[in-house]
Amino acid sequence: MKAKDYTAILTVNATPQEVFQHINNVTLWWTDELKGQSKKLNDVFTVQFADMHVSTQKIIELIPDQKVVWLVTDSNLSFIQDKNEWTNTSIHFDITSQQNKTQLQFTHVGLVPEVECYKDCTKGWDYYIKGSLFKLVTEGKGTPGL
Numbered sequence: 438m439k440a441k442d443y444t445a446i447l448t449v450n451a452t453p454q455e456v457f458q459h460i461n462n463v464t465l466w467w468t469d470e471l472k473g474q475s476k477k478l479n480d481v482f483t484v485q486f487a488d489m490h491v492s493t494q495k496i497i498e499l500i501p502d503q504k505v506v507w508l509v510t511d512s513n514l515s516f517i518q519d520k521n522e523w524t525n526t527s528i529h530f531d532i533t534s535q536q537n538k539t540q541l542q543f544t545h546v547g548l549v550p551e552v553e554c555y556k557d558c559t560k561g562w563d564y565y566i567k568g569s570l571f572k573l574v575t576e577g578k579g580t581p582g583l
Contacts, residue, residue: 466579
């Protein structure tokens with residue numbers, strides 16, 4: 438049986454357009470330590486979290502109000518043995534309408550229980566997706582970079 442990629446699902450009182458816009462404002466929910474652009478197809482951006490995590494993402498799919506996919510083209514995770522563990526993984530944001538609400542399904546394809554950073558990285562994604570991005574969409578202010 439194939440291991441499951443990390444997935445988080447949010448249901449919010451917001452339009453798909455609002456959720457899509459917030460996802461693409463990476464500095465408002467993930468980190469303000471961003472170099473590059475994160476809003477259009479083929480944009481490339483690098484994020485940094487102190488000396489623990491640096492990764493570069495390329496937007497490889499962008500369907501307004503429906504889907505955003507980032508390919509991790511480079512990574513350096515200093516807290517694990519395979520520092521490039523995220524390289525060539527992909528990060529998916531799937532947006533759907535559901536009875537006057539919007540559902541966001543976040544999936545980090547390649548972040549599976551067998552990889553070394555799974556425990557710490559899933560805690561991080563829980564914080565940034567279920568916490569910071571959720572707060573940005575529902576309250577207007579995220580908590581990036583903590």
